[in-house]
Amino acid sequence: MTLPRLASVGVFVSIVCTALFAAAPTPPRITLTVDATQAPRKTFHAQLIIAAAPGTLTLYYPKWIPGEHSPSGPILDAAGLQFTGNGQILKWRRALDDGWTINVEVPPGVNEVHASLDFISETQADQGEYSSGQSATEKLAIISWNQLLLYPKGWTANQIAFAASLRVPAGWKFGTPLPVASQSGDEIHFNPASLYTLVDSPVLIGEFLKAVPLNKGQTPVVELDVAADSAFALEPPAEVWDRYSNVVKQATTLFGATHYRDYHFLYTLSDHVAHFGLEHHESNDSREDERTLVDPELRILHASLLTHEYVHSWNGKYRRPADLTTSDYQQTMQDDLLWVYEGLTEYLGDVLAARSGLWTPEQYRDNLARVAAGLDHHTGRTWRNLQDTADFAPELYYAPHQWESWRRGVDFYEEGELDWLWADAIIREQSKGKKSIDDFCRLFHGAPSTPPVVKTYTFDDVINALNQITPYDWRGFWSARLTTHDANAPLGGIQGSGWKLVYDETRSEIMRAWEENRRETDASFSIGLLVHEDGEIEDTVEGLPAARAGIGPGMKVVAVNGRRFTPQLLRDALAEGHNGSQPLRLLIENTDYFREFNLDYHGGEKYPHLVRDESKSDLLTDITRAH
Numbered sequence: 001m002t003l004p005r006l007a008s009v010g011v012f013v014s015i016v017c018t019a020l021f022a023a024a025p026t027p028p029r030i031t032l033t034v035d036a037t038q039a040p041r042k043t044f045h046a047q048l049i050i051a052a053a054p055g056t057l058t059l060y061y062p063k064w065i066p067g068e069h070s071p072s073g074p075i076l077d078a079a080g081l082q083f084t085g086n087g088q089i090l091k092w093r094r095a096l097d098d099g100w101t102i103n104v105e106v107p108p109g110v111n112e113v114h115a116s117l118d119f120i121s122e123t124q125a126d127q128g129e130y131s132s133g134q135s136a137t138e139k140l141a142i143i144s145w146n147q148l149l150l151y152p153k154g155w156t157a158n159q160i161a162f163a164a165s166l167r168v169p170a171g172w173k174f175g176t177p178l179p180v181a182s183q184s185g186d187e188i189h190f191n192p193a194s195l196y197t198l199v200d201s202p203v204l205i206g207e208f209l210k211a212v213p214l215n216k217g218q219t220p221v222v223e224l225d226v227a228a229d230s231a232f233a234l235e236p237p238a239e240v241w242d243r244y245s246n247v248v249k250q251a252t253t254l255f256g257a258t259h260y261r262d263y264h265f266l267y268t269l270s271d272h273v274a275h276f277g278l279e280h281h282e283s284n285d286s287r288e289d290e291r292t293l294v295d296p297e298l299r300i301l302h303a304s305l306l307t308h309e310y311v312h313s314w315n316g317k318y319r320r321p322a323d324l325t326t327s328d329y330q331q332t333m334q335d336d337l338l339w340v341y342e343g344l345t346e347y348l349g350d351v352l353a354a355r356s357g358l359w360t361p362e363q364y365r366d367n368l369a370r371v372a373a374g375l376d377h378h379t380g381r382t383w384r385n386l387q388d389t390a391d392f393a394p395e396l397y398y399a400p401h402q403w404e405s406w407r408r409g410v411d412f413y414e415e416g417e418l419d420w421l422w423a424d425a426i427i428r429e430q431s432k433g434k435k436s437i438d439d440f441c442r443l444f445h446g447a448p449s450t451p452p453v454v455k456t457y458t459f460d461d462v463i464n465a466l467n468q469i470t471p472y473d474w475r476g477f478w479s480a481r482l483t484t485h486d487a488n489a490p491l492g493g494i495q496g497s498g499w500k501l502v503y504d505e506t507r508s509e510i511m512r513a514w515e516e517n518r519r520e521t522d523a524s525f526s527i528g529l530l531v532h533e534d535g536e537i538e539d540t541v542e543g544l545p546a547a548r549a550g551i552g553p554g555m556k557v558v559a560v561n562g563r564r565f566t567p568q569l570l571r572d573a574l575a576e577g578h579n580g581s582q583p584l585r586l587l588i589e590n591t592d593y594f595r596e597f598n599l600d601y602h603g604g605e606k607y608p609h610l611v612r613d614e615s616k617s618d619l620l621t622d623i624t625r626a627h
């Protein structure tokens with residue numbers, strides 16, 4: 001590991017003073033016992049045994065959560081804190097300048113502190129964020145160890161050893177990359193692991209849990225552990241598993257090496273947990289709708305989630321920005337290179353979804369068109385450049401979704417995807433088709449294969465590696481991409497790979513799936529309105545007709561051309577008004593008042609697509625072809 005060592009002079013001195021014959025301090029070894037038998041109640045109990053010396057024992061609850069790029073450790077959900085020594089209750093107080101720091105008074109004669117804490121987790125899928133969002137249902141749960149432990153100050157996450165055990169509800173199965181030492185009944189004992197590895201190794205538990213091998217007969221082993229709220233949700237057509245096997249084949253071909261001992265996709269299918277994906281070296285914690293594998297439309301909608309998280313094992317976990325690589329969870333992570341960490345992953349994740357057959361080439365292009373069209377309407381680029389979306393990521397991850405076109409969000413994902421496609425097109429063009437971004441990946445993320453280690457990089461390392469593949473003004477290219485205030489999206493990659501972004505009246509399969517899944521009507525590219533099925537305006541697009549007329553997010557569409565609003569009525573009115581002369585009349589409710597707005601719009605429905613530019617060669621089809 002290349003994690004920087006934490007200065008521990010203060011701890012060293014105190015140990016020397018309090019122990020008569022102390023030599024070099026021994027890194028702590030902590031016993032952690034987790035009881036998850038109350039998972040359906042969404043509460044978990046943890047007990048820790050931590051070696052201590054008389055004086056103040058400073059303990060941390062993990063604050064900066066890897067992969068979440070923000071101080072998102074759910075300290076509000078840590079309850080029932082109690083510390084004892086020699087059977088006596090010990091006094092504790094939280095640090096005044098940091099809510100994640102707990103100081104425990106250890107009296108003379110006590111050399112071991114017993115700590116207990118309950119993790120009382122979110123009870124609704126729309127509360128909390130990412131791994132601190134709802135993680136348990138009647139039938140399954142995801143155990144994120146960082147939510148269930150404290151660790152002592154003065155040591156890096158690599159130095160502290162944890163011997164963890166877990167008790168699951170009767171009869172539940174489990175999947176995890178954490179090596180198991182023994183199992184008896186519903187109690188699992190894991191091999192001792194560093195705090196770093198423990199936090200990097202969640203456990204998926206559930207009544208309905210299936211382990212699907214994805215690369216039979218090969219090493220390192222890759223397995224899809226999928227738990228769902230029903231047995232039915234785990235029985236998709238056999239070709240679905242084949243496509244996920246293709247993901248492993250295509251990704252390992254792309255990078256040419258692996259950096260895990262073995263790998264577990266931990267996939268949770270439930271309508272009652274928070275939906276997102278979180279990467280780890282040897283696993284990913286990904287969560288989607290219960291019917292994602294059995295419903296063809298949901299399969300398309302969520303096709304690139306697991307591919308994105310799997311790419312992170314190489315890009316994000318093995319290769320990681322130096323200033324994002326911290327020695328423990330208390331140190332501030334710096335997010336300025338997330339356009340590589342997340343942007344390149346977004347690009348490769350989507351490409352792998354196509355190469356593995358999870359998407360057809362057309363579905364890949366329709367998704368790219370949707371991404372490009374959305375960004376092309378983010379006029380907030382004129383004041384906030386791409387670099388600032390990364391620098392400010394710890395806050396932007398939690399930004400409201402209203403005013404997105406003007407505020408911008410974590411655009412380094414999707415705009416990063418467009419930029420890396422552009423970089424790929426440049427490499428292919430400059431090398432006359434001999435090289436591609438695949439060569440960059442093999443150089444930057446590839447051989448030799450290793451167990452999980454971190455190899456850090458800086459901006460200069462990325463530029464140097466690109467130059468090794470194809471000499472070009474990469475510094476100038478990326479500086480321009482990161483600092484431009486051009487109002488429009490960077491479409492150089494789409495154009496350079498032989499395609500054009502256009503709008504027509506036909507909704508693509510993927511646009512339809514998005515709208516239906518989110519129960520919204522997306523008129524973003526026509527009148528600039530995103531409307532929930534009940535008429536609530538989720539967002540308006542700055543500069544387009546609805547916003548120009550004075551309509552804003554949070555208002556409600558009550559009627560369209562004098563008739564009560566339905567999503568279909570709005571769609572029909574847009575189509576009917578195409579090339580007409582009458583304005584589109586929207587009756588809007590705003591803070592208990594009603595007002596009619598007339599929109600002088602006659603462009604019809606508008607949905608994004610890519611069409612071929614026959615004057616250029618079709619690189620995009622080459623990019624998405626299986627290897």
Ligand SMILES: [Zn+2]
Nearest residue numbers: 308312342345
């Ligand atoms: Zn990611």
